[in-house]
Amino acid sequence: MTADLLVIGHSVAACHAAEAARGAGLAGSLVVVGDEPAGNYSRPLISYYLGGRLGRDELSFRSQAFYDRNRIQVLAGRRAVALDPAARTVTLADGERLGYRSLLLATGGEPIVPPIKGWREGLGGVFTFTKLADADALAAWLDARGSDDCVVLGGGLIGLKATEGLLARGVRPRIVELADRVLANTLDREASAILERRLAVAGCEVRKGRTVAEIRAGGDRVSSVVLDNGEVLPARTLIVAIGVKPDLRLVRETPMAVERGILVDSRQRTNLAGVYAAGDCAQGPDFLGLKPAVIAIWPVAARQGRIAGLNAAGASGETAGAIPMNAVQILDVPAVSFGVTNPAPGGGHEILKRDDQAGGKYRKIVLLDGRVVGVVLVGEIDRAGLLGTLIRERADVSDRRDALLRADLGLLDLPADLRRRLVDAPPPAPLKNSSGPARSRSVR
Amino acid sequence: MVTAKAARRRRRVAVREEYCIGCRLCEVACVTRHSRSRDVVAAHKTESPRPGGGVRFEAAGPVSLAVSCRHCADPLCVEACLTGAMARDPGTGRVVHDPARCVGCWMCVMTCPTGVPRPDPAAHRLAFKCDLCGGDDLPACVAACPNAAAVLVEEDEP
Numbered sequence A: 001m002t003a004d005l006l007v008i009g010h011s012v013a014a015c016h017a018a019e020a021a022r023g024a025g026l027a028g029s030l031v032v033v034g035d036e037p038a039g040n041y042s043r044p045l046i047s048y049y050l051g052g053r054l055g056r057d058e059l060s061f062r063s064q065a066f067y068d069r070n071r072i073q074v075l076a077g078r079r080a081v082a083l084d085p086a087a088r089t090v091t092l093a094d095g096e097r098l099g100y101r102s103l104l105l106a107t108g109g110e111p112i113v114p115p116i117k118g119w120r121e122g123l124g125g126v127f128t129f130t131k132l133a134d135a136d137a138l139a140a141w142l143d144a145r146g147s148d149d150c151v152v153l154g155g156g157l158i159g160l161k162a163t164e165g166l167l168a169r170g171v172r173p174r175i176v177e178l179a180d181r182v183l184a185n186t187l188d189r190e191a192s193a194i195l196e197r198r199l200a201v202a203g204c205e206v207r208k209g210r211t212v213a214e215i216r217a218g219g220d221r222v223s224s225v226v227l228d229n230g231e232v233l234p235a236r237t238l239i240v241a242i243g244v245k246p247d248l249r250l251v252r253e254t255p256m257a258v259e260r261g262i263l264v265d266s267r268q269r270t271n272l273a274g275v276y277a278a279g280d281c282a283q284g285p286d287f288l289g290l291k292p293a294v295i296a297i298w299p300v301a302a303r304q305g306r307i308a309g310l311n312a313a314g315a316s317g318e319t320a321g322a323i324p325m326n327a328v329q330i331l332d333v334p335a336v337s338f339g340v341t342n343p344a345p346g347g348g349h350e351i352l353k354r355d356d357q358a359g360g361k362y363r364k365i366v367l368l369d370g371r372v373v374g375v376v377l378v379g380e381i382d383r384a385g386l387l388g389t390l391i392r393e394r395a396d397v398s399d400r401r402d403a404l405l406r407a408d409l410g411l412l413d414l415p416a417d418l419r420r421r422l423v424d425a426p427p428p429a430p431l432k433n434s435s436g437p438a439r440s441r442s443v444r
Numbered sequence B: 001m002v003t004a005k006a007a008r009r010r011r012r013v014a015v016r017e018e019y020c021i022g023c024r025l026c027e028v029a030c031v032t033r034h035s036r037s038r039d040v041v042a043a044h045k046t047e048s049p050r051p052g053g054g055v056r057f058e059a060a061g062p063v064s065l066a067v068s069c070r071h072c073a074d075p076l077c078v079e080a081c082l083t084g085a086m087a088r089d090p091g092t093g094r095v096v097h098d099p100a101r102c103v104g105c106w107m108c109v110m111t112c113p114t115g116v117p118r119p120d121p122a123a124h125r126l127a128f129k130c131d132l133c134g135g136d137d138l139p140a141c142v143a144a145c146p147n148a149a150a151v152l153v154e155e156d157e158p
């Protein structure tokens, strides 16, 4: 079989690529190969599933109708094991060989498991947390072994998402985080402090500046962990959540250009003819002019998938570069961040801040040359999208610093030409009489 | 390989700030239209939580503006939505939100270029967003605007 568009990896980048390719008129066959047994499910929702907020049948982000409408053939539970870019074929684990006209690699990321003394494959009670199967296994373990003495290694996005799910299940994990704060990559000290206080209220202790140096087992399962200061924490359950790295297994033996991820241009093209990459496995242009980076977040995977799909279908589509952004909620405290949140000193950045630790509210705007390049919002996140717009538009906001720090920042605080473009109203008609302006034909 | 795709009409409400006098009747109409009773008094005084809320009103001095979902042709909120609760109806092109599938991940709040989606952190869910009043000929806010500041725009997608 030769597919007009073959996609490896069945997740968000794949779905958006397929939809875009069909929308751009791709008429031929469109095949998606995914090694997970289930149909599509939204990876970030596994924490809500673990916490019991969503059932197994509520995790899918696209319906069967979507697959029918876009004529997508899914090969589920099948793993691609070899890529031959010269012959334009992909071989599956069961030996089947698929040809392609265009190929999209959307293999996502795999969890990073650092070498830890005492760690061994198959040790009971040790989990990673990136797949539905991980959430199932963890839930079954907690049900069988009880919820005491749970340790989460890593206080980044995935560690905190796991914690959210655990708390909702009545489990109070201890978080061990190497940095001096949680969400160190995306938030800053003040913002993290607010979230850490919420975690403390929920009964969840955070050990900062520490890591797990050794895992101790009792028989075939974990019994405790030893921190790098020698302290021993009892651990019946250990969740390793220190991050993900691009899944490059399929391209290791090929001439594919890779750094941390598969290198792509602004059309998601790799260095191999007809081969695109998108999502957590790809390393592409950065909007803020920084080095190309792997920005492993859902909206970027969706957008990159879409651009790959358009180009694979012969249409044009180009990215201006990805912007890191994130939204989380710890208990009742929401937080949003964009872009450069902790600029290195000496880079000419200007920082605007409003800090209300007691009220659980914090707002920080990072400017460079009078333009917004970074945002942190905690507690009040309404209209966060307007700040994203200011970043994307590179709007000069040097004359409206005060407005940026107001929680009720609105469209009226934006430069007038930008506001008009966003609202995109038809031009005003000349006033005909006192009862109001004329209504043009396209307008009712 | 590539075939032409069918054109689709995009509908949305737009506000011309030159004519908006800040009367907020659009908000009243939105609340009433989306209430169970469709009664203006009951909608505002007895129904809880208050229905509607698809219009975001702002004023600064003489300038005012009431913006609702633009039903973008290329909606960033739909791209970013973690659950599929926010979706673009393939038939009508409307951007629709299904509260039953929303978990309050705030991706739409973060990505909407006009800052329209309203978070409800306590409910862990997005508050109501403009649905263009279902199949009504004219959305309630447009019908209620005394000044044709709020207008219904219909255009063919390229």
Ligand SMILES: Cc1cc2nc3c(=O)[nH]c(=O)nc-3n(C[C@H](O)[C@H](O)[C@H](O)COP(=O)(O)OP(=O)(O)OC[C@H]3O[C@@H](n4cnc5c(N)ncnc54)[C@H](O)[C@@H]3O)c2cc1C
Pocket (backbone or CB within 6 Å): A008, A009, A010, A011, A012, A013, A014, A033, A034, A035, A036, A043, A044, A045, A046, A047, A078, A079, A080, A081, A106, A107, A108, A109, A129, A130, A131, A157, A158, A161, A162, A247, A250, A278, A279, A280, A281, A296, A297, A298, A299, A301, A326, A327, B105
């Ligand atoms: C717990 C958790 C919470 C998260 N929360 C958020 C959040 O709140 N906001 C946010 O923006 N992002 C979040 N993320 C990140 C987000 O889920 C990812 O950015 C996104 O899923 C990336 O999509 P993708 O399509 O690139 O690949 P993935 O979703 O990683 O999927 C890749 C798929 O390809 C399969 N695959 C890999 N290799 C092969 C092969 N050789 N053959 C066949 N199949 C293969 C994999 O098994 C997998 O199913 C979270 C992630 C996790 C784990």
